[in-house]
Amino acid sequence: MADPISHFDYRWSEEIPHTLAYLIRPLLSLLQEGTAPGCRILDLGCGNGALSAHLSRLGYQVVGVDPSVSGIAVARRSFPAVAFHQAPAAPDALQALELPPFDVVISTEVVEHCYAPRQWATAAFGSLRTGGRFICSTPYHGYWKNLALALSGKLDGHFTALWDGGHIKFFSRPTLTELLSEAGFVDLKFMGAGRCPWFWKSMLMAGRRP
Structure with a gap:
């Protein structure tokens, strides 16, 4: 069964970047570790295709997948050289696309909406070849950051329930580690992004399919 959030459309446009600038440097750092130039990448939850196109310009063979009608429409119109497919991040949906296994799956700021x-996680694992790598990011939540939000009076705004289709899962390093380990990923590596340590905006985690 597809994730219910897959039916929500974020009304993407060319003006809304999919991946925030502070994620690009750590993402590329993780990608370049043990990844051959020109390898095949699946951008899982590609939004308007901005990250897919950026990776394509760097020489990678990229396929973007997203459930959003508007996102895929914008991506296809803006970046016709990249292949895009409309589908949710679910195992059955990705299998139906009949795409060959990828060397790398990237999924930035997606899981918090699922x-x-x-x-x-299972969809990402199943899309990889043996030995393939998974790199994901999600907003960081840990003790010190959550405490600072509470003391500043911004906790309610941060965890707002009024954002239609917004963040519905809030991950810490241990919970994201558990999710990826349960899916079968090994050799997990953590990296914070944005702001200073322990108050990061987001966290990235990379793993490998054994």
Whole structure:
């Protein structure tokens, strides 16, 4: 069954960048570790295709997948040289696309929107070749950051329930590690992004399919 959030459309446009600038440097750092130039990448939850196009310009063979009608429409119109498919991050949906296994799956700022994050993790794992790598990011939540939000009076705004289709899962390093380990990923590596340590905006995690 597809994740219910897959039916929500974020009304993407060319003006809304999919991946925030502070994620690009650590993402590329993780990508370049043990990854051959020109390898095949699946951008899982590609939004308007901005990150897919950026990776394509760097010489990678990229395929973008997203459930959003508007996102895929913008991506295809803006970046016709990259292949884009409309589908949710669910195992059955990705299998139906009949895409060959990828060397790398990247999924930035996606899992926090998923009602069923295990489907997302399983879909990523199943899309990789043996030895392939997974790199994901999600907003960081840890003790010191959450404490600072509470003391500043900004906790309610940060965890707002009024954002239609917004963040519905809030991950810490241990919970994201558990999710990816449960899916079968090994050799997990953590990296914070944005702000200073322990108050990061987001966190990235890379793993490998054995």
